[in-house]
Amino acid sequence: MERALTEPIPEAKFPEGFTLKNIDNEADAAAWAEMFNQTFIDHWNHQDITVEFVKNKLNNSKYQPELSLVAVAPDGTFAALCDCQIHSENNELKGRKDGIINMLGTRRGFRKQGLGRGILLSGLKLLKVEGMETAMLYVDADNLSGATRLYESVGFERVNTQIAYVKEVSSIIDN
Numbered sequence: 001m002e003r004a005l006t007e008p009i010p011e012a013k014f015p016e017g018f019t020l021k022n023i024d025n026e027a028d029a030a031a032w033a034e035m036f037n038q039t040f041i042d043h044w045n046h047q048d049i050t051v052e053f054v055k056n057k058l059n060n061s062k063y064q065p066e067l068s069l070v071a072v073a074p075d076g077t078f079a080a081l082c083d084c085q086i087h088s089e090n091n092e093l094k095g096r097k098d099g100i101i102n103m104l105g106t107r108r109g110f111r112k113q114g115l116g117r118g119i120l121l122s123g124l125k126l127l128k129v130e131g132m133e134t135a136m137l138y139v140d141a142d143n144l145s146g147a148t149r150l151y152e153s154v155g156f157e158r159v160n161t162q163i164a165y166v167k168e169v170s171s172i173i174d175n
Contacts, residue, residue: 001148001156003135005099005128010154012121015113017074020122024065028078029054032070035078039105045166067099067126071119073110080106080115082123086130099127101137104147116150124154 014020023032029051037048057063067084083103091097101123106116127135137156139147 001137001139001151002159003124003154003156005124005133005135007155009124009128010121012118013114014071014118015115018079018115019072020069020119021072022065023068023070024058026055026058029058031078035070035081035107039081039107041108069119069122071115078107079110080119082119084123084127086127086132097131097133099130099132099135101135117154120150120154
C-alpha cells in the first residue's frame with residue numbers, strides 16, 4: 001500500500017496519559033520484545049523475538065532510532081509501535097523519496113483505543129519531516145485486526161497484491 005505524504009496528514013490523537021517515545025537504547029529492549037511478542041502473537045506465521053534480537057537491531061548501523069516510535073501507557077507499559085525506515089540507497093537508485101512503515105501494531109489489551117491510528121499518523125509525520133514524499137507498507141490483507149481498514153482510512157491505497165501459499169511438510173522416519 002502507498003500514501004502520498006504531500007497530502008495533509010491528520011493530527012494524531014492518543015488516549016489521556018499516553019506518551020510517545022523513540023527507542024534508542026538497550027534499556028528498553030526487554031519491554032520492546034515483550035510488546036512485539038504480545039502484539040503479533042495472533043498473526044500469521046508469528047515467531048517470538050528475544051531481547052538479544054532487539055539489542056542487535058538497536059546496535060545495527062542502519063537502524064534509525066528517530067524513526068522508531070512506541071506509545072507508552074500511563075503505567076509505563078509499551079502499548080503500540082510504529083517502526084519507520086528510509087532506505088536512502090534505494091531511493092537514490094529509483095529517483096524517489098519513499099519512506100516505509102516497516103512495522104505497526106497495538107498490543108493486546110490496548111486495542112480499539114485509537115493507538116494504532118495515532119502512532120501511524122505520528123510515523124507518517126516523521127517521514128514527511130525527513131523529506132519523504134510517499135509512505136509505503138506491506139500488510140496481510142486477511143489480517144484479523146482490521147489493519148487494512150486502518151491504512152485505507154488515513155489515505156493508503158493498494159498498489160500491489162501478492163499471494164503466499166504454504167504447505168506443511170512432515171517426514172516419516174522408519175526405525
